Amino acid sequence: xxxxxxxxxxxxxxxxxxxxxxRHITRNGVKFQRKMLIGVLAVxxxxxxxxxxxxxxxxxxxxxxNWQSDxxxxxxxxxxxxxxxxxxxxxxxxxxxxxxxxxSALLVEEGDVVSKxxxxxxxxxxxxxxxxxxxxxxxxxxxxxxEKTRTTYLFTVRQAEQDLKxxxxxxxxxxxxxxxxxxxKGLGSASDDDxxxxxxxxxxxxxxxxxxxxxxxxxxxxxxxxxxxxxxDIQALKDNITELNRRIALCTVTSPINGTVxxxxxxxxxxxxxxxxxxxxxxxxxxxxxxxKAKLPExxxxxxxxxxxxxxxxxxxxxxxxxxxxxxxxxTDTTTYGTxxxxxxxxxxxAPALRxxxxxxxxxxxxxxxxxxxxxxxxxxxxxxxDYVYVVQGDQAIKTKVSLGSATTKQVEVVSGLxxxxxxxxxxxxxIAAYDTVSLTGTKSN
Numbered sequence: 001x002x003x004x005x006x007x008x009x010x011x012x013x014x015x016x017x018x019x020x021x022x023r024h025i026t027r028n029g030v031k032f033q034r035k036m037l038i039g040v041l042a043v044x045x046x047x048x049x050x051x052x053x054x055x056x057x058x059x060x061x062x063x064x065x066n067w068q069s070d071x072x073x074x075x076x077x078x079x080x081x082x083x084x085x086x087x088x089x090x091x092x093x094x095x096x097x098x099x100x101x102x103x104s105a106l107l108v109e110e111g112d113v114v115s116k117x118x119x120x121x122x123x124x125x126x127x128x129x130x131x132x133x134x135x136x137x138x139x140x141x142x143x144x145x146x147e148k149t150r151t152t153y154l155f156t157v158r159q160a161e162q163d164l165k166x167x168x169x170x171x172x173x174x175x176x177x178x179x180x181x182x183x184x185k186g187l188g189s190a191s192d193d194d195x196x197x198x199x200x201x202x203x204x205x206x207x208x209x210x211x212x213x214x215x216x217x218x219x220x221x222x223x224x225x226x227x228x229x230x231x232x233d234i235q236a237l238k239d240n241i242t243e244l245n246r247r248i249a250l251c252t253v254t255s256p257i258n259g260t261v262x263x264x265x266x267x268x269x270x271x272x273x274x275x276x277x278x279x280x281x282x283x284x285x286x287x288x289x290x291x292x293k294a295k296l297p298e299x300x301x302x303x304x305x306x307x308x309x310x311x312x313x314x315x316x317x318x319x320x321x322x323x324x325x326x327x328x329x330x331x332t333d334t335t336t337y338g339t340x341x342x343x344x345x346x347x348x349x350x351a352p353a354l355r356x357x358x359x360x361x362x363x364x365x366x367x368x369x370x371x372x373x374x375x376x377x378x379x380x381x382x383x384x385x386x387d388y389v390y391v392v393q394g395d396q397a398i399k400t401k402v403s404l405g406s407a408t409t410k411q412v413e414v415v416s417g418l419x420x421x422x423x424x425x426x427x428x429x430x431x432i433a434a435y436d437t438v439s440l441t442g443t444k445s446n
Contacts, residue, residue, distance in 0.1 A: 062438050063439045064438060067425055067443075069424060069425050069427075070376040072418045072422045072424060073373070074374070075371075076370045077370075077411075077413060078367075080364065081300055081303075081304075081363070082361065082363050082364075083296065083343065084361060085293055085312075085359070085360050087358040087359075089285040089289070089356045090286065091259070091289055092283060093259075095256075095281050096279060096280050097276065098253070098277070099250075100274070100275070101123050101124050101125040101275065102123070102126075102275065103268055103273075106268060107122075108121075108264075109264070110262065112260065114259060114284060116255055120284075139241060142233050142234045143234060146231065146234065149223070153219065160212060160216045160219065164209065164216070167209045171209060175202055177198045178199050180198070256284070258286065259284045259288075260287045260353070265279070265282060267279060267280075285356055287353035290347065290353075292346075292354075293344055294342075295340040295341075296340055297339070298339040299384040303366045304323060304326060305323065306324070307322055308364060309321075309322055312348075312351060312362060319350045321348050324345060338384050339385065373413070373420060374411045375412050375424055377409065377410055377412050380424075382429070387404075389424045391418070391423065392425065395441060396437055397437070398437055399435070402415075425438075
């Protein structure tokens with residue numbers, strides 16, 4: 001009975017005792033994981049909220065002190081473009097040492113006005129005079145040698161003529177002797193040997209004459225070769241002397257153009273200094289033929305054409321000019337103009353001479369328009385590539401995308417993005433350019 005009771009009892013068995021703790025442990029682990037997940041989510045939510053709060057707060061922490069503003073107005077716009085230009089000479093010549101040597105005379109100073117072919121300096125060449133003397137001596141020697149060759153040949157020819165005349169007389173005598181032996185043989189007073197001997201002598205004399213003529217032809221050919229070679233050497237010496245004379249003549253340095261002495265090399269001022277060939281002496285520029293070069297903002301390039309009148313202002317006053325040409329290559333200048341083209345202006349006849357690098361102001365009249373949106377130019381304006389402004393809305397300034405056009409020293413054309421009456425910050429954007437919204441709690445200056 002005890003055994004049956006034990007078997008039928010509902011009390012925990014050995015196996016049940018082992019299962020109960022495992023189920024209890026599993027429930028506790030799930031609860032712990034859930035708590036951890038909830039905690040992590042809470043941290044994420046709270047952190048994100050803090051970041052969003054700080055981010056939204058950081059956008060409004062910037063405050064402008066001494067800021068200025070102005071309203072966009074609608075008015076008449078005179079399209080005049082003001083640019084700064086510098087003079088570039090169209091013709092300048094750098095004059096150098098024609099030969100190695102020293103400057104024996106420097107006849108001008110910087111700033112002197114000179115005319116074409118005017119003597120500017122004289123050079124004493126280092127070795128050209130001695131070379132020229134040697135060349136002339138060689139020429140005289142070669143000419144004497146040629147004359148000797150011709151004279152020798154003349155007497156050789158005369159001697160050959162005399163020898164030929166003598167041989168021809170011998171030939172006549174040998175022919176007579178041979179004819180005589182033939183007659184004597186016919187009369188029976190001469191043998192065959194006598195006739196053969198006379199014929200042999202005749203043949204010998206004939207061969208001698210042929211040899212003399214051949215020698216004469218050879219002498220003539222050799223003489224011609226000698227004369228041709230000597231004449232070629234003489235001509236080469238004459239050419240060399242001509243070149244040496246030309247080089248020596250170039251040692252008198254003259255101005256190639258009408259112009260002004262722009263610069264004299266430091267070495268050229270030192271008397272007696274031995275200077276290398278092609279070392280710089282001075283520079284002459286045609287100051288009456290200069291162009292003014294300026295940077296034309298690309299936004300204005302369509303308004304400027306060749307021949308457009310330009311007012312040029314220098315320290316000497318104002319005078320006229322015209323657009324000569326516009327460069328085809330777009331360049332970048334982030335400090336002032338953004339993208340620009342090179343603009344070249346030709347000064348008018350009333351313009352004074354301009355030195356290379358001289359500065360001038362250019363005013364280009366591009367026409368007039370009405371109903372143009374205008375904004376006062378100030379520290380806010382960074383050039384034609386600027387594409388935003390800060391528009392005042394209550395106690396804030398909102399960064400607003402705009403398109404700007406032409407500009408003068410006082411106003412900027414607003415092409416799009418604003419309307420008449422909009423109030424815009426006109427003080428510097430340097431400290432606020434990274435913000436879309438700016439607080440205007442600071443002091444506003446007049």
